[in-house]
Amino acid sequence: MVRTLIKLGLSLAIAMAQGQALALTVFACEPEWAALTQTLLPSAKVYSATHHLQDPHHIEARPSLIAQLRNADMAVCTGAELEAGWLPMLQAKASNPKVQNGQRGMFYAADHVTLVHPFKGTVTPFSGDVHVQGNPHVHADPRRLLAVARALAPRLSAIAPQDKAGIEHQLQQFETALTGKIQAWEQLAKPLRGRSVVTQHANFGYLWLWLGINPVADLEPKPGLPPTPTHLARMLEQSRAAPPLAIVIAQHHDPRPAQWLSGQLGSPQKLIVLPATVSGDGPDALFRWFDLMVNRLVQMAP
């Protein structure tokens, strides 16, 4: 044990003496940004603050998260207030100057893409997550994902200049692979164009926009507010008059309102539960997630 430690210390000292930098430590707020960072810089030590079964709006600022952020060289988050309920507190408690707002170590994906559907309603203490700046769930559009990758790569290079060539190469590979995939998904999803879905929250808003699907109703009366009986009754009436292709909710949502609606419509098979983000590492995790979503929807429109 002691010998191993001495050996480890020695090789660390040698690496540092030779000017070899240690792996970059990255704190990702959501799994999609962890996967994207790992794709661009496979040698990075990436930690994701949340996983695919969690709601990224509502995370507890646990001591383990504070410790991870304290040790990070960089943080990659969504921004646009998605993490407003917990990230500022983590930044304050971690007191790591590298990942404060405005520093190059603090990267927000939403700063690099156009957001849609800012919530114009009344903001009250009860309205929860209101998306005032627009829908922050940008990763559900692969074209926006690519735009974020193009912005993230030079930022990573600025922080880890010794990896610049590698990062550029990885970005190029990712661009080629994703562009091919986007074409294939768009082709596959053609029957979905113009079809309507009932959703819950704006998690897949950019997916609908990309594939030309109409989100005609939301089980949430306002972004972030849980469904109410009155609102659900209205949804049922509307869905009876114009039956949607599917009712789509995220895995972290309470499925009961959507189950009730699909049951009342006499078509429980219309309920689709999708993960709101990736599980796993690297580009394959991102591709697998889109594969899953597109295929699951296409099954509804043969």
Ligand SMILES: [Zn+2]
């Ligand atoms: Zn949201």
